[in-house]
Amino acid sequence: xxxxxxxxxxxxxxxxxxxxxxxxxxxxxxxxxxxxxxxxxxxxxxxxxxxxxxxxxxxxxxxxxxxxxxxxxxxxxxxxxxxxxxxxxxxxxxxxxxxxxxxxxxxxxxxxxxxxxxxxxxxxxxxxxxxxxxxxxxxxxxxxxxxxxxxxxxxxxxxxxxxxxxxxxxxxxxxxxxxxxxxxxxxxxxxxxxxxxxxxxxxxxxxxxxxxxxxxxxxxxxxxxxxxxxxxxxxxxxxxxxxxxxxxxxxxxxxxxxxxxxxxxxxxxxxxxxxxxxxx
Amino acid sequence: xxxxxxxxxxxxxxxxxxxxxxxxxxxxxxxxxxxxxxxxxxxxxxxxxxxxxxxxxxxxxxxxxxxxxxxxxxxxxxxxxxxxxxxxxxxxxxxxxxxxxxxxxxxxxxxxxxxxxxxxxxxxxxxxxxxxxxxxxxxxxxxxxxxxxxxxxxxxxxxxxxxxxxxxxxxxxxxxxxxxxxxxxxxxxxxxxxxxxxxxxxxxxxxxxxxxxxxxxxxxxxxxxxxxxxxxxxxxxxxxxxxxxxxxxxxxxxxxxxxxxxxxxxxxxxxxxxxxxxxx
Amino acid sequence: xxxxxxxxxxxxxxxxxxxxxxxxxxxxxxxxxxxxxxxxxxxxxxxxxxxxxxxxxxxxxxxxxxxxxxxxxxxxxxxxxxxxxxxxxxxxxxxxxxxxxxxxxxxxxxxxxxxxxxxxxxxxxxxxxxxxxxxxxxxxxxxxxxxxxxxxxxxxxxxxxxxxxxxxxxxxxxxxxxxxxxxxxxxxxxxxxxxxxxxxxxxxxxxxxxxxxxxxxxxxxxxxxxxxxxxxxxxxxxxxxxxxxxxxxxxxxxxxxxxxxxxxxxxxxxxxxxxxxxxx
Numbered sequence: 001x002x003x004x005x006x007x008x009x010x011x012x013x014x015x016x017x018x019x020x021x022x023x024x025x026x027x028x029x030x031x032x033x034x035x036x037x038x039x040x041x042x043x044x045x046x047x048x049x050x051x052x053x054x055x056x057x058x059x060x061x062x063x064x065x066x067x068x069x070x071x072x073x074x075x076x077x078x079x080x081x082x083x084x085x086x087x088x089x090x091x092x093x094x095x096x097x098x099x100x101x102x103x104x105x106x107x108x109x110x111x112x113x114x115x116x117x118x119x120x121x122x123x124x125x126x127x128x129x130x131x132x133x134x135x136x137x138x139x140x141x142x143x144x145x146x147x148x149x150x151x152x153x154x155x156x157x158x159x160x161x162x163x164x165x166x167x168x169x170x171x172x173x174x175x176x177x178x179x180x181x182x183x184x185x186x187x188x189x190x191x192x193x194x195x196x197x198x199x200x201x202x203x204x205x206x207x208x209x210x211x212x213x214x215x216x217x218x219x220x221x222x223x224x225x226x227x228x229x230x231x232x233x234x235x236x237x238x239x240x241x242x243x244x245x246x247x248x249x250x251x252x253x254x255x256x257x258x259x260x261x262x263x264x265x266x267x268x269x270x271x272x273x274x275x276x277x278x279x280x
Numbered sequence: 281x282x283x284x285x286x287x288x289x290x291x292x293x294x295x296x297x298x299x300x301x302x303x304x305x306x307x308x309x310x311x312x313x314x315x316x317x318x319x320x321x322x323x324x325x326x327x328x329x330x331x332x333x334x335x336x337x338x339x340x341x342x343x344x345x346x347x348x349x350x351x352x353x354x355x356x357x358x359x360x361x362x363x364x365x366x367x368x369x370x371x372x373x374x375x376x377x378x379x380x381x382x383x384x385x386x387x388x389x390x391x392x393x394x395x396x397x398x399x400x401x402x403x404x405x406x407x408x409x410x411x412x413x414x415x416x417x418x419x420x421x422x423x424x425x426x427x428x429x430x431x432x433x434x435x436x437x438x439x440x441x442x443x444x445x446x447x448x449x450x451x452x453x454x455x456x457x458x459x460x461x462x463x464x465x466x467x468x469x470x471x472x473x474x475x476x477x478x479x480x481x482x483x484x485x486x487x488x489x490x491x492x493x494x495x496x497x498x499x500x501x502x503x504x505x506x507x508x509x510x511x512x513x514x515x516x517x518x519x520x521x522x523x524x525x526x527x528x529x530x531x532x533x534x535x536x537x538x539x540x541x542x543x544x545x546x547x548x549x550x551x552x553x554x555x556x557x558x559x560x
Numbered sequence: 561x562x563x564x565x566x567x568x569x570x571x572x573x574x575x576x577x578x579x580x581x582x583x584x585x586x587x588x589x590x591x592x593x594x595x596x597x598x599x600x601x602x603x604x605x606x607x608x609x610x611x612x613x614x615x616x617x618x619x620x621x622x623x624x625x626x627x628x629x630x631x632x633x634x635x636x637x638x639x640x641x642x643x644x645x646x647x648x649x650x651x652x653x654x655x656x657x658x659x660x661x662x663x664x665x666x667x668x669x670x671x672x673x674x675x676x677x678x679x680x681x682x683x684x685x686x687x688x689x690x691x692x693x694x695x696x697x698x699x700x701x702x703x704x705x706x707x708x709x710x711x712x713x714x715x716x717x718x719x720x721x722x723x724x725x726x727x728x729x730x731x732x733x734x735x736x737x738x739x740x741x742x743x744x745x746x747x748x749x750x751x752x753x754x755x756x757x758x759x760x761x762x763x764x765x766x767x768x769x770x771x772x773x774x775x776x777x778x779x780x781x782x783x784x785x786x787x788x789x790x791x792x793x794x795x796x797x798x799x800x801x802x803x804x805x806x807x808x809x810x811x812x813x814x815x816x817x818x819x820x821x822x823x824x825x826x827x828x829x830x831x832x833x834x835x836x837x838x839x840x
Contacts, residue, residue: 072635140641143642144643145640145646146640146641149637149640174731174732175732177727179609179612179728180609180612180728244608244610249657249658250607252658252659252660255660256660
């Protein structure tokens with residue numbers, strides 16, 4: 001492939017407008033996620049408590065924006081300023097929950113449709129991570145940690161608001177949150193944020209910016225599709241296990257166990273020796 | 281009645297100063313609400329944990345202000361900047377909880393006193409809704425949804441902070457909140473906010489502003505008194521039921537149930553036919 | 561002792577730089593506090609969920625800063641802007657949780673080391689209270705209550721975030737918070753904040769400022785060491801009990817109980833009298 005053509009393609013991917021098609025894909029998957037999260041109570045909540053259903057869906061759709069604004073001390077309600085976005089999200093929410101004979105929901109759950117929506121959502125996710133990092137960098141130029149955090153929550157916000165969404169729907173599950181078991185999107189957004197911060201602040205990455213962006217998009221799409229089609233596991237798991245074993249006490253714990261065992265054995269031997277001596 | 285006199289009256293109602301009498305009514309009813317919400321543990325909490333009692337009462341008194349500021353990314357502590365208001369609220373709280381022989385509390389629970397306080401509180405509520413909408417419109421001129429939300433939480437804030445107040449007093453009830461079962465004041469404040477936004481942004485309402493304001497006040501006072509004296513039910517209920525039946529899936533659910541039933545019958549008939557044929 | 565020398569000493573105490581040694585003491589005690597709070601699950605959380613462990617430790621280390629910023633409507637993430645502080649806190653966290661054979665943790669729990677760290681932490685606490693009050697006074701010159709609240713949460717923030725830290729680690733304890741049972745540091749920070757506000761706003765305290773500051777430091781250190789070495793109880797308890805008895809209904813409750821008892825006795829007597837009359 002001609003490298004110039006490839007660069008053009010990368011620039012095109014980076015310049016895609018999110019509104020409305022990619023946003024629709026994101027809203028649809030967010031609402032489906034909320035609906036699937038209700039399991040048995042979906043009829044009850046969507047029919048009897050439409051307000052709670054709508055609010056929890058909106059929180060899920062705009063999760064990244066809301067949390068990032070909260071953390072930056074900006075206006076939490078900001079996503080609701082733009083009526084185009086909220087209107088579109090409300091329309092998608094309505095179709096997912098209340099379409100006649102559930103056609104829209106059933107259609108979206110079909111694999112080809114779901115895969116297409118997922119690919120679009122991942123492209124939008126990278127867009128959000130990148131602009132999150134950029135926005136934070138503009139506000140706090142040398143606060144790299146803040147930039148990484150904002151990039152991560154912008155991309156994977158729905159994971160962090162899950163408990164709050166459930167709370168709005170009347171379910172309280174204080175133990176099922178992202179910090180204890182970060183999901184793959186959260187980890188991927190963290191990695192992407194770190195990459196974007198490193199790219200912006202250091203000279204280590206010499207590739208053109210749009211190529212880096214395209215690489216991140218391909219990474220997100222590839223692992224999303226692997227997960228969807230092949231039910232692949234989290235690719236970060238082995239790295240994490242290694243990291244935990246080396247740095248998070250794994251090695252030292254093993255060593256201290258070994259020391260303890262050897263001491264116990266020595267004590268046992270000594271005791272046996274005592275007994276042997278006595279028996280003599 | 282002379283229309284000019286009526287307009288004068290409307291202007292007078294709109295221009296009433298809230299501080300101190302209307303604020304006192306609001307604080308008294310808020311503190312009584314907090315106290316009634318404690319049910320059996322009122323002696324325990326007010327005597328053993330006065331700090332928790334005071335904080336939860338203050339949160340209830342300034343609920344609308346606190347939530348609106350939180351949502352707008354402003355200072356959550358803002359109501360505590362004005363020592364006059366906080367001092368007055370503290371005085372009212374003290375009298376409600378600690379007056380000798382509970383005279384103040386018992387007096388406030390008498391119907392004529394309670395009705396008077398309630399009427400004053402409703403007038404103050406409309407004042408808060410209107411100024412909430414106006415404040416949000418000043419900050420975000422075309423964000424109608426934000427204006428409606430701010431108006432609603434300013435008027436019916438105590439409903440939204442209820443869970444938090446209980447949490448401060450050591451009780452955790454994650455399922456009893458406004459989104460699942462909006463109370464009448466919340467719905468009324470929502471309707472009033474929508475009305476004020478429509479009035480400010482469109483040309484649809486041609487009546488003078490103070491007349492609209494007076495109409496809202498009368499609506500609030502009327503339904504409050506009906507609820508208090510006649511134990512009338514929520515007047516929004518029929519509209520909601522109709523809306524849910526038409527838009528929130530009621531009709532389609534009925535239709536799909538009907539289709540399913542007719543299909544089952546057809547299947548049964550076919551099976552019977554089969555059996556009949558076999559029997560022949 | 562020469563008064564001039566004493567004043568010099570007071571000025572020295574007031575001018576101590578917190579970074580890095582006093583901050584290290586604070587981070588170490590905060591992380592130890594988080595670790596001790598996990599009790600039996602420390603192995604599980606620190607080894608299996610290092611992210612949750614790190615976040616809850618960071619929240620504990622920067623608790624005052626985070627809550628104060630939240631209450632003032634400023635950026636919640638602000639403590640993470642300064643990479644020096646976060647890096648130092650992370651290093652201390654790592655040593656406390658993952659040092660080989662737990663040497664660092666065990667060393668810090670030894671009484672002389674713990675006492676030294678505690679003294680340093682108390683000096684740092686007074687510094688935080690004072691600068692919290694000063695910061696709030698700069699933003700809101702006449703909002704004395706806001707100044708007191710900010711001073712208190714800056715000094716005793718970890719008490720207020722305890723529930724949130726536990727939540728991050730997957731434990732939800734909605735009843736164990738500061739408002740119900742304020743701990744000694746919270747009360748002491750409240751008293752110190754009031755003192756600093758009174759000093760700044762009135763002419764009642766004529767002593768030089770650094771002497772007042774030194775007095776507060778001595779008060780904090782003295783009671784911390786008494787608690788640590790002599791297991792002394794909370795010195796505010798008697799004052800509180802008196803205050804509750806006089807102002808928080810204690811006297812009136814006793815009086816109304818007395819009235820009730822005397823009435824019951826009178827009723828009994830009357831009843832006995834009736835019986836006596838009948839028997840005659």
